[in-house]
Amino acid sequence: MRYGVVLPGGTATEQLDQAVLADQAGWDGVFVWEAAYGVDAWSLLSAMAMKTRRVRLGTMLTPLPWRRPWKVASQVATLDQLSGGRAILAVGVGAVDTDLPDTGEVTDLRGRAERLDEGIDLIRALWDGKTGYHGRHYRYQTGRLDLGRAGRPVQQRIPLWVVGVWPRPKSLRRALRCDGVIPQYQLDGREPGPGDARDVRQWMTEHGAAPGFDIVVDGETPTGDPAAAAAAVGSWADAGCTWWLETRWELPHDSPERMGDIRARIEAGPPAAAG
Numbered sequence: 583m584r585y586g587v588v589l590p591g592g593t594a595t596e597q598l599d600q601a602v603l604a605d606q607a608g609w610d611g612v613f614v615w616e617a618a619y620g621v622d623a624w625s626l627l628s629a630m631a632m633k634t635r636r637v638r639l640g641t642m643l644t645p646l647p648w649r650r651p652w653k654v655a656s657q658v659a660t661l662d663q664l665s666g667g668r669a670i671l672a673v674g675v676g677a678v679d680t681d682l683p684d685t686g687e688v689t690d691l692r693g694r695a696e697r698l699d700e701g702i703d704l705i706r707a708l709w710d711g712k713t714g715y716h717g718r719h720y721r722y723q724t725g726r727l728d729l730g731r732a733g734r735p736v737q738q739r740i741p742l743w744v745v746g747v748w749p750r751p752k753s754l755r756r757a758l759r760c761d762g763v764i765p766q767y768q769l770d771g772r773e774p775g776p777g778d779a780r781d782v783r784q785w786m787t788e789h790g791a792a793p794g795f796d797i798v799v800d801g802e803t804p805t806g807d808p809a810a811a812a813a814a815v816g817s818w819a820d821a822g823c824t825w826w827l828e829t830r831w832e833l834p835h836d837s838p839e840r841m842g843d844i845r846a847r848i849e850a851g852p853p854a855a856a857g
Contacts, residue, residue, distance in 0.1 A: 586611030645676030762796025783822030
């Protein structure tokens, strides 16, 4: 299992400092959230690429139906070049929530799902060096082969994770076209556990998920008890999860309490440290 941290907010300089600390403290990945307005995720990640050496870098997550796929492809490929091949792209349909700003984007689920599917295919096509894509919602065509060559990623295949709803087969089949799934569980009010992640792993394997397919889980582990932190993630690893993402969402976005809490947790190192 690999261990990442999702930075909960703060200014660009605060988050850059947190990423450097995570790199030094032994974490495997640093992820930032992508909002309609605020600190720009891809500018921030590019700065992190220049200040870190080993951590993987990405969003958690990019609402792809509300973005131009060719711009996202460009931003991720640029990050991959600057980081020497450490980019990850995590995408979803985009959350529809009253706390989010109204930007006039498509909000019906079917429309978002269709754009998510086409966006994934278009991004892959561009990273593979193709010059054209024609779908229902997106069209891309160019004769400039030099731009495509200059924008190729360092990695042969940038990991692309997508949200998949368990136990909905249609949603999970989308993940089979990607490199990992971020499970969203619909369990009639019950909190998900490692057994549910094991079911996801089994379904993905039975339906042809590629070797090395990632299953992502997120949550909180204690800062001051390394043994308890390691024990908390161990059962998820045993269930087949490949990434644990440490989160801190309960406090206000840029409060001193949240900034202090996440910094202390990063500094303590990943929950595997006691293993």
